[in-house]
Amino acid sequence: MEKIHMHTTITRRMAQAAAAGAALLMLGGLGFVTAAPAAAADKDGVLETGELGLYYNSNFGGSVFDLALSDPNFANDRFPTSPSVSPDNNTASYDNRDIYAWQLCTDANYTGTCGRLLSGANGNFSDVYKNKVTSARYLV
Ligand SMILES: [Ca+2]
Ligand SMILES: [Ca+2]
Structure with a gap:
């Protein structure tokens, strides 16, 4: 149960990080963004x-x-x-x-x-x- 919970969290956060990264790239063209947003x-x-x-x-x-x-x-x-x-x-x-x-x-x-x-x-x-x-x- 807890594993499923964790997986859901990670999957969702990865999707949000990807969206944030895309926004950063559009703004600055800084290349690969490694910093994840605060979860x-x-x-x-x-x-x-x-x-x-x-x-x-x-x-x-x-x-x-x-x-x-x-x-x-x-x-x-x-x-x-x-x-x-x-x-x-x-x-x-x-x-x-x-x-x-x-x-x-x-x-x-x-x-x-x-x-x-x-x-x-x-x-x-x-x-x-x-x-x-x-x-x-x-x-x-
Ligand atoms: Ca509950
Ligand atoms: Ca909270």
Whole structure:
């Protein structure tokens, strides 16, 4: 399970590094770029580029559940900075800092009522999703 998880991370990060490298080449023509961009650290309590952030409170308040990878069920997770609190059915605002859109759903395994957050979308959840999101996956 962990190997699959790691593989997914590496594959996705390689794709992002390739895209960043291509952009650099277009800008400067500097040749082969060896430096990879800083990788987002999944579920470390800090929302970084390449992640979806789900906040405990409205208006991006309180602890953030920061996802770089899809998660089919939040029930086995905790807010990294509030380890006694689960993000399952317990988030009120969102900030998508990923280059991908994310699908959020009210039940596990991307079922129930689902909605899509485009890259760069942020705000407070509507009543349909507020304190109801249980799974999320990025869409390539
Ligand atoms: Ca992070
Ligand atoms: Ca989980």
